[in-house]
Amino acid sequence: MNSKIILSLFVIGLLPIIFNNSYAQITSGGFGQSPFERDFGDVKFLDAYFGTINEKIEVEAGDSNVPFTVVFANVGTQDITGIRGQLSLPFGFSASDGPGAVIHADSDSNSLAGENFHLTFFVNIDNNAQIQQYPGTVKVDYSRLRESGVRTAFANFDFKVTGDGVINVKAQEPFLTSLRSNHVVIEIANDGTAPLSGVDITATNTQTELASTSSSTTNIENVVILESSWDIGNIPPKTVKYLTATVYVPQSLKGDTLRIPLLISYYNTHGDLHQISKIVDFYIKGLIDLRIFNVDVIELSGNQMVIGEIINEGNEDGLFGFVSIESKGDSNIKSSTQFIDEIETDAPVPFNIPIEFDGEPQYGEHDITITVRYKDSTRDEIFLNHDATITVKAPSNEDENSTDPTMIIIPIILVLGAAFYIIRRRKKATIEAN
Template sequence: MNFKIILLLFVIGLFPIMFDNSYAQITSGGFGQSPFERDFGDVKFLDAYFGTLNDKIEVEAGDSNVPFTVVFANVGTQDITGIRGQLSLPFNFSPSDGPGSVIHADSDSNSLAGENFHLTFFVNINENSQIQQYPGTVKVDYSRLRESGVRTAFADFDFKVTGDSVINVKAQEPFLTSLRTNNVVIEIANDGTAPISGVDIVATNTSTELASTSSSTTNVENVVILESSWDVGNIDAKSARYLTATVYVPESLKGDTLRIPLSIQYYNAHGDLHEISKIVDFYIKGLIDLTIFNVDVIELSGTQMVIGEIINEGNEDGLFGFVSIESKGDSNIKSATQFIDEIEIDAPVPFNVPIEFDGEPKYGEHDITITVRYKDSTRDEIFLTHDQTITVTEPSNGDENGTDPTMIIIPIILVLAAAFYIIRRRKKASIQTS
């Protein structure tokens, strides 16, 4: 009786072991009900993604002949050989070597016990595919060393069409002015279909870096940049972020192109850290710094005129200059304009605009606006305004037989104007010749 009871207990104890062994043969590869199951002697699925073994890549709809890698581990105690794989993906994906539902990869290599191995398939992605997660199935055939026959393992997995991130940079205003501090805005745009995150940007090859480099690839070391690194954060697909910098440009760079190299680090849709280099270009203009002064009213031959001078304290001539006067408030002075040509940096430029009234003349104080209109070296039109209060007096009616002082003043002014014009032209000719 005791013998029967002991035998019954022994059979009951062996039953789970027999069941486990049978289950292990069915689920070859370690793919059981739990992701932590591992059956020795089989292969175990680890990862599946677009790219090669050491480089995951971003893909989007319409990409063709894209590598798709599946990584396994040989979790058994024996080496395996003759590894071959078949990949089954949804209808939006097809083999790159022709139509068919199954994509083949042939490794024919060995995998040592305890080591990882991979299979790489080449896939076409349909143009109608969405950026999302998809299911897939892989089949692996292999043989154990010193053992006849072929074993098979299956694995179901999910993979993602990530989209592709495309990073471009550009300056919002591509012109800088020498002898001045410039507020620079740079656009960092993600023109792709995949978001990027953790974006950090550094202006490289600055004067602090030159101590450890033998030569400079740009002229950025000749300017002063108050900010050199920026934490931009995340940039969604088809969107942009902006960074600002304060740049001082010396006079010596006038007419040059300033090239600022940027090192951009970011995490792509796979979560991998990438680093790329971009360059932002700026054209450096000269400085035109105008001031209007010595504004007054004089009378010439019975005509009163608004006179004044313009001084250019910059390092570049203003081109195609005009001076205009306009009335303000209750003034009835008509608008008038005078062409003054170039506004050079070496001497004040005089102007004189006749005063005419709209209706009956009003004498006394008038509020006017003086506007200087000119162009810079890039042919952008610039306006300088100056508000002024002038006093217009009633023209004097002197003795007709007496000597008219204007008959003396006018020739003097004409001679001085002619001499000033000749001196300017000769100076410009000598400068151009040299």
């Protein structure tokens, strides 16, 4: 009797072991009761990240329906099939089907022995989620070929909300001038929430590149850029870096838009290399190059005037021109302005400004500044200053209001001559009559 009781208890004790071996239920992440005990029928966790099996992506708070991929390896000696996954994430993350829904995975139907497989979940990220590391758990159900029952593996892992790097470029000064070298400053901004590392920038479609290409996408081949590549380094979130270049623009591009394509290479927060293309646009202005010369003082109708000429050595007319004189130092010459309209490129433009004094006239040398004010084709106002020394002469001591004696004497002489001629004609006529 006792032997029967002992045998019954022995059989009851073996039942859990028999059923456990039959269904091969794994509850410790694929490592049995100890991390050093390997069950070759398990799957091994490899990686977990936002993105697909082909590409990791950067995410930030508020993103929805984002792919989340967990990668495993089939480390067993048999193929597995019927793979199903379920994901457990902390507060702030939910299934794309809505809050409270179970996060199930799209998955491969089977995995060969020794091969990797992946589970892709789709997740919504709460607007209040922080850019930091979070814990997660994944459950994998699968079956081995030629074996009944379902095996289950669990894996705990850490993942990160990386933030999203966003690159924008723009020129600090969007205007270039033809027929001269321009110092160009381009702003490279990271407007995102993730840092950009190892940023390198190259100006593409240049004259050097055209040697190996059949066509051009921009008109940059018509200009000369002394620098074509820049090592920017790291750009933290919400910060700006700058690159500088020297660009010479020919006359033929006056009035056109110059498009400079930039190839930007950088490493994202996953350590993956990315390349994007951006274009910086510039408007090409004509050159207005003024020079003032032949400054002098002349007397006209009893008034002394500052005269001079302005020559435009550029390729575009200056608009709405004004010329002003201002005194310098001890000079008491009043400021005065003259409107000269357009300053053309084909001929000098003269100016003449009357001299007036603030108080008593001072004769002799005066230091003055001549200012030419005009606008270019973009209606920006430009000033050109020219310092000069002029000599103002004192007027003659003669009374300017007195009558010139010659103006009186000459008419008298003419009248006397005419009278004398008339008298002689009358005498002669009388003599001939007698």
